[in-house]
Amino acid sequence: MSEYKTLYDKIWENHLISEEDDGTSLLYVDRHLVHEVTSPQAFEGLRMSNRVVRSPEKTIAVPDHNVPTTLDREEGISNKESRIQVEALDKNAIDFGINYYPVNDIRQGIVHIIGPEQGWTLPGMTIVCGDSHTATHGAFGALAHGIGTSEVEHVLATQTLIQKKSKNMKVEVNGTLGLGVTAKDVTLSIIGETGTAGGTGHVIEYAGSVISNLSVEGRMTVCNMAIEGGARAGLIAPDQKTFDYLKGRPHAPKGTNWEMALNFWKILYSDKGSRFDKLVVIDGSKIAPVVTWGTSPEDVLPINDIIPNPNDFDNQKKQAVERSLDYMGLLPGQKLEEVKIDTVFIGSCTNGRIEDLREVAKIMEGKKVKEGIRAMIVPGSGLVREQAEEEGIAQKLKEAGFEWRLAGCSMCLAMNPDQLNPKERCAATSNRNFEGRQGRGGRTHLMSPAMAAAAAITGHLTDVRNLI
């Protein structure tokens, strides 16, 4: 191996317990995040084989996917299957003695929002969760990725994971972002460039001036969608912004431990001269506010563009585009800005943090949600919600015509009652525009919170730059 190491190489080596001849490795896991949908079968497996959770103090659970976001949820979850799943997590958390934020706890929220918020997520760590958007935590320079339920059980039982090392990929975004262009536009544009399989088999490190100029929350938005580009994990080297974000958080190190940790975190970067198997360079000044038009996150275009023609794609993609346009009810040549929407969803682990809500409030200043549009804001955690209320944002957004919900995954994947109806068209700040993702037959256009706010005002996909 080269004497120069990437950030990924460094974290990998720190956690390597053993390695077989064929590269199959056993990695130590520092934090295991758990939610109600992908864990019941894993806990059941432990019970059946009389096993315990090896490191309950490193295991953090929260219900988020299924929970209703309406104010009446304190009276209980009416959907029977959802209730059973959440109750199963309640019971498993108690039986196995793991850290837990139940539905009625103010700290409850989307697992990838509360990990960083509570200081569980720290630079240089390995973090796993039975959820593909675990990549979010890479924004802190932690190696974080999704795992399946069998692996959840494996981590619960052993605090380790069997892995093979991925390849190193670097995505460099240079220059400066233009007005109205945000972290979401950056991450969507990267996927537009690399495709949804462009990162397969790789861990992506995001670098360049655009990335270092992003806030920590913006970086989480970028890393969150690494999985949409096919990479298991996205990484950003920690810097002073990261340290400032973490200091004083409930589970961040304190006192001499903080000093020790800080010294270590400061060497978490890719050495100059380290080798990447794949390199993508993007000029940040050329990134425009973007929206997706199809049913794959790679189907992304600048807002001023038109719906593409299936004939412009190679044969395999052509079929997919034809299917997408049919599903989305769109025609080639149609201007994106003329596409009318029915619904606006602001939230998710991609864009459910306080800065996202501030961004929406800024665009909505003095404006209203267009009549007839269903517009919903679902804060990423109870604490984000509380902060928005304290800052007066919540009140303004409510007055502008938004529904102000309780925290959860909500309409990002529509496992709770927040769903689209068939053919209902949604401007969404979430991460997936797959067929049926937000409800059977529902039509999703992914975009930034600012762009979603602009669409809420006009009732159609809109270039936010015309409103600022």
Place this chain on the structure above:
Amino acid sequence: MDKFTTVSSVAAPLPLINIDTDMIIPKQFLKTIKRSGLGKNLFDEMRYNQSGDKIDDFVLNQEKYKNTNILVAGDNFGCGSSREHAPWALLDFGIKVIISTSFADIFFNNCFKNGILPIILSKKERDLLMDDAHKGSNSVLTINLENQEITRPDGSIIKFEVDKFKKKCLLDGLDDIELTMKKFEKIKSFENSYFQKFPWI
């Protein structure tokens, strides 16, 4: 996990690219706390219309494919969510082998944990098998994991690569956790030095 044995079956063609795990098993079926019984909802929104009736032209609803054990799929199969319900649903339906040019990482791993063999081939080879699959009824593929060979209906053979460790786990039906448990001393000694160095973790 059951041991993986040689699989012989007609293969169902699913040429669409980027088939995601939301398509394989939509979220309304993730509310289960069990692993079993998901096969009937495999590809639910492609397989049934809104009133719950079968959509006749969907490949797995066609007589010749309804008992298939093999899928031949478009690029980047299994992208999206980490839900292991996707391989559970595939397995419950009877799928034991999936052939494509590429798979999403998490889905790929999840398959092996459940005794499903995902095979990566070149586009040219996959397209040959896609043609075989389209022929239906008597067009049987045989997958021999031990020899890493696919025998086509015309008797020709396509070789495939598979990770050594994963192959052994499939053939012997091994439980990962049991294997790792045997390394407990190693894990313990790792933890001892690790926490001395990083006491805040």
